[in-house]
Structures are given as C-alpha cells and as structure tokens.
Amino acid sequence: MSYRVAVVGATGAVGREMLKTLAERDFPVREVIALASGRSTGHEVSFGEKAVLKVQSLDRFDFKGTEIALFSPGAAVSAQHAPRAAADGCVVIDNTSQFRMEPDVPLVVPEVNPRHLKNFARRNIIANPNCSTIQMVMALKPLHDIARVKRVVVATYQSVSGAGKEAMDELFNQTRAIYVNDPTVPEQFPKPIAFNCIPHIDRFLEDGETKEEWKMAAETRKILDPDIAVIATCVRVPVFIGHAEAVHVEFETPITEEQAREALREAPGVQLVDKREDGGYVTQVDAAGEDAVFVSRLRRDPTVPHGLAFWCVSDNLRKGAALNAVQIAEALHEQGLIRPRRG
Template sequence: MSYRVAVVGATGAVGREMLKTLAERDFPVREVVALASSRSVGAEVSFGEKSVLKVRSLESFDFKGTDIALFSPGAAISAVHAPRAAAAGCLVIDNTSRFRMDHDVPLVVPEVNPQALKRLGKRGIIANPNCSTIQMVVALKPLHDIARVRRVVVSTYQSVSGAGKEGMDELFNQTRAIYVNDATVPEQFTKPIAFNVIPHIDAFQEDGATKEEWKMAVETRKILDPDIAVIATCVRVPVFIGHAEAVHVEFEAPISVEQAIEALRDAPGLQLVDKREDGGYITPLDAAGEDAVYVSRIRRDETVPHGLAFWCVADNLRKGAALNAVQIAELVQQQGLVEARR
C-alpha cells in the first residue's frame, strides 16, 4: 500500500525537514505534493537526493484523493485548511499549536502514547506536540513507568530555528553585524539574540507565563498524565538548531539514579550519554541532524523527596517536529487508519 502525501508549508524549515524525513525513512508514497502560499508557487524543494518538487498553491489545492497531509504552515493557516483537507477525506497530521488541546484531537508522541490514536474521530486530525514538550516526555516516559512523575521544573534553552528561517537569519545577521560594528534592530525577537539569551517565547499570559511555557505544562498532562504538575521557563538562546532542557523531576515513589539510567538506556527513541568527565554529555551542536532525544547528567535532586535532575537535548526540527510527524504517519499506516477513513 502506498499513499499520496501532501506537505503543507513545504518551503519552511520544518516542511523541508518533513520532505527529507519522508524520503530518508522510505515512507511508502506513490506521490508527494509540496504545498505553500501563493507567493511560493513554482519554487522548487527537494524530496530525497534525486527528486525535486515544484511548489503548488495551498489555497487552490483540492485534497480529494490525498491520503495523508503533514501540516506545518502556522496555526492560523492550519485553522483554515486542515479541516478542509480532513473534510475531503485526507488524514491530517498538524504540527502547529491550533488543534493540540482540542479534546477530540489526539496529541501523539509515538514512543510515549501511541494508544492515543485510538481516539481519532471523524475530525480526521492528529496533532504533533510542541518541540520542547516532545523531547521532555520521551525522556520522562520510562521514568514515569517506574515511579510516577509528580512534578516537573524545566528550564529550556531553545534554538532560533524554533522561530523558523527568519529567526535563523536574524541570529546570523546580528552576529555578523556585531563583528563589523553595524547597528542591529531586533525584528523576530524582542531583544537582540546574538550573544544574548531571551526569557520570552510566544505571547505572555495573564499569570505571567508565556504561551510556550503554558504549552509545555498542558501538553505534558495530555500526553503523559493529567496529574503531573509542570512549571517551565522557556528561553531563546543564540544556537541555530537544537533545543536543550534542564529538567528537575519529583516522583511519587523512590527511584535511584541507577534505576533511571537502566530505564533510559533501553527506552525507544532515546540515547543516554552520561559520562562524568569533560565532554561526557550532549550539546545541541552534537544533536543537530540526529533523530534521537539525548539525556545526560542524571543525578539526585536532594531538594525534594524522590527527586532527579537531568539534561535533555534534541534536534527541534527533526524529533521536535518533522520526525515525530512522520513517525505518526507510520503508526497511521501500521494501524490502517487511512484505509478506515476511505
């Protein structure tokens, strides 16, 4: 069985990574359609090493006959076109924030809650979680199975690629401007990002948290356990690709460092790199271009009962977005969900 697959937002950083990941994982496609806004029509994007696709207009595209659509065009655009695609019989895997907390839309990380796909209803939309949430719950799941997570305190160090190509361009241009003594004016971020860190991602909420911090809390509860308390501080850092997180976890029952290491070493989608020596840990630079979620620096947190702390890193464009979406498509294929909708 092969599928007609559409990638929406194909000219963006995540869309290009989706095309690359579909090809690398040899997802069974009979046709791939690259879609973007009308201003990108006619542009060319790569699919694998040999194929080049011409971008077509999302606005005029008829999704009838398309089996699966991977969406990453921005929440406002997904709000309009994802339901249109689903109404045409296409199963939508949406990478934006638009549908994640809708009660009738599964929010899925394949290594963590593949069973959530059983709740796929007539809407025909599956949500891909926030990049920072994905890597954290992949690391938390094997530990939660041992001792149940009660509370998580997480500080993120998120790369500029989380803000798209425009964010990456701003870091590059500001860095270059500093070295040649040119003026820099922030456009994509609220303050200069070159040689700086910014504790502000997405809009502020009434309680003082940002929406990115809110996402990590509510998505973790929907994916892993509704009883987990999460407090996040999300920070943009001058790194091009790769998100890192310092995670402090309080468990309901005792769990040793040795137990945690054993569980993490065998966990799907996760690589443990934890040598207590110089360089014996993973950084975003190490993780760029890799599929795994990496965990390092596991240690006791003596400030709470049953506490552990660890360092978690992943490529936010791959496991944090494109790879997770393609893995969902693979689950859809395995479970025959496309055929069930025909």
C-alpha cells in the same frame, strides 16, 4: 500499499525537513505534493537526493484522493485549511499549536502514547506536540512508568530555528553585524538574540507565564498524565538548531539513579550519554541532524524526597517536528488505520 502525501508549508524549515524525512525513512508514497502559500507557487523543493517538486498553491489544492497531509504552515493557516483537508477524507497530522488542546484531537508522541492514535477518526486530525514538550515527555515516560512523576521544573534553552527561517537569518545577521561594529535592530525577537538569551517565547499570559511555558505544562498533562504539575521557564538562545532542557523531576515513590539509567537505556528513541567527565554529555551542536532525544547529567536531586535532575537535548526540527509527524504517519500505516484512496 502506498499513499498520496501532501506537505503543507513545504518551503519552511520544518516543511523541508518533513520532505527530507519522508524520503530518508522510505515512507510508502506513490506521490508527494509540496504545498505553500500563493507567493511560493512555482518554487522548487527537494524530495530525497534526486527528486525536485514544484510547489503548488495551498489555496487552490483539492485534497480529494490525498490520504495524508503533513501540515506546518502556521496556526492560522492550519485553522483554515486542515479542516478542509480532513473533510475531504485526508488524515491531517498538524505541527502547529492550532488543535493540540482540543479534546477530540489526539496529541501524540508515538513512543509515549501511541494508543491515542485510534481516537483521530472523529476529526481526521492528529496534533504534533510542541518541540520542547516532545523531547521532555520522551525522557519522562520511562521514568514515569517506574515511579510516577509528581512535579517537573524545567528551564529550556531553545534554538532560533524554532521561530523559523527569518529568526535564523536574524541570528546570523546580528552576529555578523556585531563583529563589524554595525548596528543591530531586532525584528523577529523583542531583544537582540546574538550573544544573548531571551526569557520570552510566544506571548505573555495574564499570570506572567508565556504561551510556550503554558504549552509545555498543558501538553505534558494531556500526553502523559493529567496529574503532573509542570512549571517551565522557556528561553531563546543564540543557537541555530537544537533545543536543550534542564529538567528537575519529583516522583511519588522512590527511584534510584541506576533504575533511571536502565529505563532510559531501554527507552525507544532515547539515548543516554552520561559520562561524568569533561565533554561526557550531549550539547545542541552534537544533537543537530540526529533523530534521538539525548539525556545527560543524570543525578539525584536532594532537595525533594524522591528527585532526579537531568539535561535533555534534541534536534527540534527533527524529533521536535518533522520526524515525530512522519512517525505518526508510519504508526497509522502499521496499524492499518489509513485506507488508500483514489481522487
């Protein structure tokens, strides 16, 4: 059984990673179509080591006969075209924020809440969570199963690739400019990003939170447990790929460090790398190009009755986006929830 798969936003960083991941994991495809905006039509993108795809226009594409579409073109484009694809019978796996909090759209991390997948049929859309949320709930799930998470305080250290290729270019150009004493003018970020940290991701809300911080709280509750309290501070840092998080968790009942370690060792998609010595932890540079969510610096938090603290790192373009989307497609395939079609 194989599928016709469309990748929407194929020329972007996440879209290219989706194509790479589909090929690496040998997802059963009979045809792959690369779609993007009209200005990218005719460009070429790689699929696997040998195949090259010509980018087609999303505006003109007919989704009839396409079983799966992986979307990562930006929320406004998904809002316009994802329902069109879904109405044509194509299962949309959307990586943007457009549908995540809609009650009839499942928000899924396959290792955490695969049972929610069966609820996709009403809209034919499944939402990929925010990259920073994915890695955090991956680490929280095995702990939540033991002692139930009550409250999470998290500070993120998010790479510029989360803001797209232009943001990565801005970090590179600003860094080079500083070394040659050229002026730096922020365009993608509100302040210079080279040699700097910016505590501002997405727009500000009325209560002082940013939208990124709100997403982490709302999405964690939708995916894991509606009763979990989450307060986040999201920070953009001068790193090209990989998000890191300092996570402090309060549990409803006691949990020991050894219980937590054992649960994390057994958790699918999670790797515990925690040696209490110089370099005995994972950083963003280490995680780039890797599929796992890495947990380090696990220790007791003595400031609350039942508390743990840990450091969590993952490649935001892989597990934080492309890999999670492909894993959703794999789960649909394994559960027999997609039927091959012919247009």
